[in-house]
Amino acid sequence: MINVTKTYLPDKKKYQSYVDSIFESGWITNNGSLVNQLEKELCAYLNVEHLLLVSNGTLALQIAFKALGLNGEVVTTPFSFVATTGSLVWEHLTPVFADINPDTYNIDVQKVKRMITKKTSAVLPVHVFGNACEVEELELICKEHDLKLIFDAAHAFDVKNDLRNVLNYGDASTLSFHATKIFHTIEGGAIVFKRKEDYDKARLLINFGISGYDQVDTVGINCKMNEFQAAMGLAVLSEMSEIIERRSKVWIRYFDQFKSFRDIQLQKMNSDFSNNHAYFPVVFKDEETTLRIKKILNEQQIFPRRYFYPSLNKLNYLNEYQPCPVSEDIVTRILCLPMYGDLEASVQDQIIEIVCNNLK
Numbered sequence: 502m503i504n505v506t507k508t509y510l511p512d513k514k515k516y517q518s519y520v521d522s523i524f525e526s527g528w529i530t531n532n533g534s535l536v537n538q539l540e541k542e543l544c545a546y547l548n549v550e551h552l553l554l555v556s557n558g559t560l561a562l563q564i565a566f567k568a569l570g571l572n573g574e575v576v577t578t579p580f581s582f583v584a585t586t587g588s589l590v591w592e593h594l595t596p597v598f599a600d601i602n603p604d605t606y607n608i609d610v611q612k613v614k615r616m617i618t619k620k621t622s623a624v625l626p627v628h629v630f631g632n633a634c635e636v637e638e639l640e641l642i643c644k645e646h647d648l649k650l651i652f653d654a655a656h657a658f659d660v661k662n663d664l665r666n667v668l669n670y671g672d673a674s675t676l677s678f679h680a681t682k683i684f685h686t687i688e689g690g691a692i693v694f695k696r697k698e699d700y701d702k703a704r705l706l707i708n709f710g711i712s713g714y715d716q717v718d719t720v721g722i723n724c725k726m727n728e729f730q731a732a733m734g735l736a737v738l739s740e741m742s743e744i745i746e747r748r749s750k751v752w753i754r755y756f757d758q759f760k761s762f763r764d765i766q767l768q769k770m771n772s773d774f775s776n777n778h779a780y781f782p783v784v785f786k787d788e789e790t791t792l793r794i795k796k797i798l799n800e801q802q803i804f805p806r807r808y809f810y811p812s813l814n815k816l817n818y819l820n821e822y823q824p825c826p827v828s829e830d831i832v833t834r835i836l837c838l839p840m841y842g843d844l845e846a847s848v849q850d851q852i853i854e855i856v857c858n859n860l861k
């Protein structure tokens with residue numbers, strides 16, 4: 502069975518040596534030494550400061566909203582994983598959807614401007630499939646309207662321009678280290694803050710608001726990463742450059758085959774930033790073609806995913822329907838093809854052949 506992604510398992514001995522150190526110390530959670538080591542190594546690898554590890558990428562979003570004091574309305578994208586909207590609603594914030602650009606699949610900056618009201622406190626874009634948003638334009642808009650800017654960077658591990666990592670834009674960026682993401686800690690996530698004071702505040706929030714012995718400063722919750730998660734992270738991180746190298750070969754093989762087909766639309770990537778080759782989305786000319794190709798692949802035990810479906814503005818728990826025609830159209834025509842480092846070339850060629858032979 503070939504799925505859209507495959508969890509990367511690092512060298513078992515390497516993982517075990519970290520686990521051995523946990524058994525020796527007897528310290529398995531609560532800001533342990535492996536969590537601290539992983540925080541340091543990630544800061545160095547990603548070239549960021551103020552990175553806080555948390556238990557998953559959804560709570561990373563929720564903690565970022567709290568630490569930055571969001572309220573009222575948040576302008577966000579309808580084209581993302583459900584956690585982007587779900588985390589807002591869970592925190593009693595109102596998602597206001599700005600439709601996406603039909604080529605990049607990222608939030609349309611001009612539409613963001615139009616959705617800002619007196620109640621808006623923040624903008625929450627997503628670097629969809631690792632494709633960096635128009636970060637500078639978004640920073641300008643948020644500065645002009647005195648709004649917080651948080652990027653859901655769950656797909657954007659190791660995406661950078663000539664100067665800096667994409668995580669350094671905005672007031673905060675959140676990462677997911679779920680097993681299906683390119684870098685993972687089984688379950689896990691992180692928040693990268695621009696300002697040290699926001700990082701300090703979030704550090705309290707993830708540990709019940711406890712600031713010291715017998716001292717509670719604020720209402721908090723529990724979303725600490727544990728030592729076993731950090732052990733997996735350290736083992737995977739030590740192999741990261743090979744992981745990305747292998748993924749890029751698979752990505753390029755798809756790209757070279759599909760680029761000349763007029764009936765296959767490929768994501769337009771932001772050329773100022775690097776590509777982490779996290780996903781390979783293809784958009785077909787209509788839903789019928791999309792579902793037909795999906796069915797034929799499924800018959801061969803190959804399971805691409807309709808990422809993302811449904812368009813988030815159509816979630817049944819939202820109060821009112823806010824139309825987003827571009828996103829609603831793309832979700833009916835998109836498939837993410839199997840994309841991971843050790844996808845066999847022969848299987849990949851089979852996928853390419855099925856796609857190309859069934860466009861009409």
Ligand SMILES: *Cc1c(COP(=O)(O)O)cnc(C)c1O
Binds near residue numbers: 559582584585656678
């Ligand atoms: C995976 C993902 C999340 C949620 O992360 P978890 O670690 O699974 O909680 C949030 N946003 C996006 C865009 C994601 O892809």
